[in-house]
Amino acid sequence: MTSTLLDIARQEIVELHEFFVRWFVDDGSPAPDFSRFEKAMAADMTMIPPEGVILDRAAVVEHVRSARGKVAGDFSITIEDVWSAYEDQNSILACYVEVQWRNGQWSRRRSSVLLSKNSSAPLGIEWRHLHETWLQAPNASQAV
Structure with a gap:
């Protein structure tokens, strides 16, 4: 069975957020391979x-790199409702909801990401543009 671009996008979104949890929480395990994140970000990537x-x-990579181990262990991310707003042969505009649990509180953000095919990216697609909007904002002390 051949994976659709939406299937690959869904897997990429989920895997990258699983990386974030392992990166942000230092539970004593070896740090995950940071190059997985860097290889997934396009050279001209932007984020809002x-x-x-x-x-x-550069700002996105530095922000994530500097956040290693800065989140308490009571942290998780779940990805919900992934769908395609647009796609062609080489790219997809995927939309999803990111749900975070941190310090006993939930936050939710709706995100849209433009992913483009790139054979050197971990799953063959790279993040070109990411835009996030609060659905349920965390307390100011929780923002990552």
Whole structure:
């Protein structure tokens, strides 16, 4: 059975968020391979987090790199409702809801990501643009 671009996008979104949990929580295990994250980010990647600023790839990579082990162990991320808003032969605009559990509280954000085919990316697609909007904001002390 051949995977659709939506199937690959869903797997990429889930796997990258699983990486984030392992990266942000230092449970004493060896750190996950950071290159997995870097290889998934396109050279011209941009991100608009819920606060509305525009971040380039360098800022996103540095933010994630500097957050190693900075989240308490009571942390999880679940991805829900992945669907395609647009796709062609080489790219997909995937939308999803990211649900975080942290310090006994939930937060939720709706995200859209433009993923493009790139054979050197971990699953063959790379993150080109990510835009996140709060559905349920965490306390200010919880933002990552």
